Amino acid sequence: MGSRFDITIVAGDSATAQHYIDTVIAEVSRIEYLISDWKPESQVSAVNRNAGIAPVKVDREVFELTQRALHFSHITHGAFDISFAAMDRIWKFDGSMTKMPPAEAIKKSVEKVGYKNIILDSVNSTIFLKLKGMKIGFGALGEGYAADRCRDMMLQKGITAGIVNGSGDMRTWGKQPDGSSWTIGVTNPFHKENLFAVVPLEDEAVVTSGSYEKFVVFNGKRYAHIINPATGYPATGLTSVTVFGPSAEMANGFSTSLMVLGKKAGLELLSHYPAYKCIMIADNGQTFTSKNLSAKKLHSWQRTINNE
Numbered sequence: 001m002g003s004r005f006d007i008t009i010v011a012g013d014s015a016t017a018q019h020y021i022d023t024v025i026a027e028v029s030r031i032e033y034l035i036s037d038w039k040p041e042s043q044v045s046a047v048n049r050n051a052g053i054a055p056v057k058v059d060r061e062v063f064e065l066t067q068r069a070l071h072f073s074h075i076t077h078g079a080f081d082i083s084f085a086a087m088d089r090i091w092k093f094d095g096s097m098t099k100m101p102p103a104e105a106i107k108k109s110v111e112k113v114g115y116k117n118i119i120l121d122s123v124n125s126t127i128f129l130k131l132k133g134m135k136i137g138f139g140a141l142g143e144g145y146a147a148d149r150c151r152d153m154m155l156q157k158g159i160t161a162g163i164v165n166g167s168g169d170m171r172t173w174g175k176q177p178d179g180s181s182w183t184i185g186v187t188n189p190f191h192k193e194n195l196f197a198v199v200p201l202e203d204e205a206v207v208t209s210g211s212y213e214k215f216v217v218f219n220g221k222r223y224a225h226i227i228n229p230a231t232g233y234p235a236t237g238l239t240s241v242t243v244f245g246p247s248a249e250m251a252n253g254f255s256t257s258l259m260v261l262g263k264k265a266g267l268e269l270l271s272h273y274p275a276y277k278c279i280m281i282a283d284n285g286q287t288f289t290s291k292n293l294s295a296k297k298l299h300s301w302q303r304t305i306n307n308e
Contacts, residue, residue: 003143003167009154010161010177011263020159024150028166031146034062037085037137048085052132055121062087063125065145066118069138072253073115079260080253081229083129085137086112091234093214093225100218105235106232113229124228140169142258144248147171168208171248172201185299187212189239189281196281197301205248209255210281222283226259235259239283241266244293245276254278263288 007024011017037044043058050056058066069082088109090101101109117130129136138145143166150164151171161174163182172182182201188196189212199206211224216234223234241258243251254276258266263280270278270290275291289298 003140005143005146006163006165006166007150008163008165009159010174011159020154020157023157024154024164027150027153028146031142031149033058034140035065035138037135044138047118047127047129051129051134055119055124055126055128057124060116061124063122063127063203065138065142066136067120067122068129068249069136069141069253070115070118070120072141073255076253076257076261077176078115078230079228080257081113081115082136082138082141083113083115083134084120084139084227084229085135086133087227087229087232091223091225091227092215093216097216110229110232125203136267140167140207140252141249143167144169144171144205144250147201147205147248166248167203168249169252170207171205175202186242186279187240190285194246197298198280199244199301201244203246204244205246206244207248207250207251207255208240208242209252209259211235211259212239226256228260235262237283238264238266238280240281243270243276243280244278245273249278267291 005028007021009017010018011020024183033039033042035044036042037048039045043062047056072080090105090109111129112133117134119128119130133205147164147166147169148171151173154162163172170184175181181202183198183200184206185195186197186199188194189210192212214225216223219235223236226235228235238259241255243255245251254270258278267290270276274292277290280288
């Protein structure tokens with residue numbers, strides 16, 4: 001998936017741990033060859049080549065992942081959209097941009113984006129993109145899916161603790177060998193060498209989306225590298241969103257969507273999914289949390305840093 005995966009397995013000896021790490025790597029590679037839109041031999045690439053031409057039959061696994069991604073598109077009203085892959089890359093976040101792209105170019109950049117033009121046939125397990133030039137891509141959602149799949153596979157094989165981290169889409173289960181919880185650090189987006197909080201996790205996923213690595217500033221306004229697929233404009237207002245919950249795939253979808261939706265609409269959306277909670281850090285440094293994450297709990301996570 002073009003991303004780094006870090007794998008931690010708790011086992012009785014190093015040889016057993018290495019064996020199961022290899023098993024996880026093989027599973028990630030298998031998923032990559034199914035869903036990567038960068039690999040011409042993948043099923044997703046076949047779907048993209050046939051956009052506007054014909055439906056493409058895919059494995060049930062790919063079909064159901066697409067189905068779930070479309071559900072995310074519906075509940076976020078397009079703030080999340082797997083057809084974002086067709087977007088023209090007119091925004092540059094490498095320091096080369098000196099002014100905003102023209103409004104007409106921004107509008108044109110998303111003319112092939114639109115989840116409502118993706119037709120699924122459950123009976124025949126086919127995906128059809130109605131418009132020529134349309135593309136789907138799972139991006140980081142695929143990394144979250146892979147992390148969830150590998151965690152489930154390891155539990156089935158009797159591995160009761162570990163971490164699969166797909167480029168920041170992290171799924172933990174069980175405890176460390178000394179019986180303590182796994183701990184992850186949430187980066188302080190304004191001081192990347194420091195942590196904002198240290199969070200204990202046992203059987204949970206955590207995903208952060210943020211603009212602290214890639215952004216541009218025009219007329220005093222900060223524009224994130226995360227683009228709103230419905231408008232073509234970058235997300236504004238939030239510098240980072242960290243989501244915790246039972247699925248890395250879902251947490252990734254939420255973290256990206258909340259960056260696009262912003263504080264008010266994002267918290268409203270997440271309130272309908274009580275299994276998930278979030279920390280938002282705004283461009284002005286203010287911190288917000290979902291209602292199911294108390295200020296007291298957040299302060300306890302931040303105290304951990306101070307105590308260390």
